[in-house]
Amino acid sequence: MNPALRALKPYPMAELQRRKTELAASGKTVFDFGTGDPIEPTPAFIAHALRNAVPEISQYPSVAGTPTLRTAAAGYLKRRFGVTVDGTKQVLPAAGSKEAIFHLPLAFIDPATTKDTVIYGTPGYPVYQAGTLFAGAKEYPVVLTRERGYRLDLASVPVDVLKRTAIAWINYPHNPTGACVDLAYYRAQIAVCAAHGILLASDECYQDMWFDESATPPPSLLEVATTGVLAFHSCSKRSGMTGYRSGFIAGDAALIGAYRGWRAAMGVGSPAFIEQAAAAAWNDDAHVVERRRIFAAKYQLLSDGLAAKGIEILPSAAGLYLWARVPSNGDADAYTARCLDAGLVISPGGFFGDGGAGWFRLALVPSLDDCRKALAVWPR
Ligand SMILES: Cc1ncc(COP(=O)(O)O)c(C=O)c1O
Numbered sequence: 001m002n003p004a005l006r007a008l009k010p011y012p013m014a015e016l017q018r019r020k021t022e023l024a025a026s027g028k029t030v031f032d033f034g035t036g037d038p039i040e041p042t043p044a045f046i047a048h049a050l051r052n053a054v055p056e057i058s059q060y061p062s063v064a065g066t067p068t069l070r071t072a073a074a075g076y077l078k079r080r081f082g083v084t085v086d087g088t089k090q091v092l093p094a095a096g097s098k099e100a101i102f103h104l105p106l107a108f109i110d111p112a113t114t115k116d117t118v119i120y121g122t123p124g125y126p127v128y129q130a131g132t133l134f135a136g137a138k139e140y141p142v143v144l145t146r147e148r149g150y151r152l153d154l155a156s157v158p159v160d161v162l163k164r165t166a167i168a169w170i171n172y173p174h175n176p177t178g179a180c181v182d183l184a185y186y187r188a189q190i191a192v193c194a195a196h197g198i199l200l201a202s203d204e205c206y207q208d209m210w211f212d213e214s215a216t217p218p219p220s221l222l223e224v225a226t227t228g229v230l231a232f233h234s235c236s237k238r239s240g241m242t243g244y245r246s247g248f249i250a251g252d253a254a255l256i257g258a259y260r261g262w263r264a265a266m267g268v269g270s271p272a273f274i275e276q277a278a279a280a281a282w283n284d285d286a287h288v289v290e291r292r293r294i295f296a297a298k299y300q301l302l303s304d305g306l307a308a309k310g311i312e313i314l315p316s317a318a319g320l321y322l323w324a325r326v327p328s329n330g331d332a333d334a335y336t337a338r339c340l341d342a343g344l345v346i347s348p349g350g351f352f353g354d355g356g357a358g359w360f361r362l363a364l365v366p367s368l369d370d371c372r373k374a375l376a377v378w379p380r
Helices: 003-007 012-025 044-053 067-081 097-108 127-134 159-164 183-196 235-239 253-266 272-282 286-308 332-341 368-376
Strands: 091-094 117-122 138-143 165-170 199-203 229-234 247-251 321-325 359-363
Touching: 003 127, 012 332, 044 272, 067 091, 067 247, 067 272, 091 097, 091 253, 097 127, 097 165, 097 199, 097 229, 097 247, 097 253, 117 127, 117 159, 127 138, 159 165, 159 183, 165 183, 183 199, 229 235, 229 253, 235 272, 235 286, 247 253, 286 321, 286 368, 332 359
Parallel strands: 117 138, 117 165, 165 199, 199 229
Antiparallel strands: 091 247, 229 247, 321 359
């Protein structure tokens, strides 16, 4: 057995889901703010594109993806970020960004060398760590703090670690805190990575989920560079397509080419009918404006409601989450258990690594009406 599998802790959300099912079976009304899996219907035009694309003869999908999807992805990057990429050489489809994130170290790290380390921030998305360990690579988690805006500043990492580092993960708008960055931040990280031969990987699955329509949208790493870097995009939250499993990777042509080779060996190709639906989604922005309006309303209602109860919220401008401090400086696991007793599923900060201690995360999932009902029973 791979030692990483033996050491694997259960995926944090699984235990919460078990408790949730237990509560629901006992007849309790449950409000699920746990997993970031939105309940708003997938826009009808996307489902139609999928149905129309189901072929009579089903053959293996290509790892490189359909030209339609790659063109749509490149078109989206141009429209949204002003970034020009070659859809053939610089875009690769993924069966959801999670697998592409998980697999990256398997393709780009040789654990037998001294360039064997992956840097990621904590709190953060747990998959950066899981992919590192399964690839036999070494992890270097950096604790992100409120004082420093939950920014992973690579210049603060010791030089001997940077020398050993093959991949650095960044993710803004940040899961779980909603922290955002600007182009100057990306420039600074690119400079450190260029100096130390590090592949800078930017997880950009919340880029289109900002709350104030009149504000400047979150930028992409690709606006600063398209060499030495990869950006990971996803249809999941932008278009309500978590179940479709579709995203894309874009950036450095040589890295994309190498990753395509690895992915062909492994056999991750996303079905052409899914890619057809994904292309329709990337080609349209109007449905995303509508989705942003819904999540912004939930964010406002919940942050006002929790603040009124004296619970401290981290103000955020984007993402799918609300990051809040456990009342009375309490323990997040104990508070999560109290919330569960009240029928509220939340994620304790520790789910996102040691840097999450003392905080909890709400995913903006229940309907506005359910958010109101949940606030009525929220424990202080
Ligand atoms: C930060 C981050 N990256 C990537 C993903 C994976 O998204 P998907 O695999 O649905 O594209 C998620 C999902 O919640 C996430 O929070």
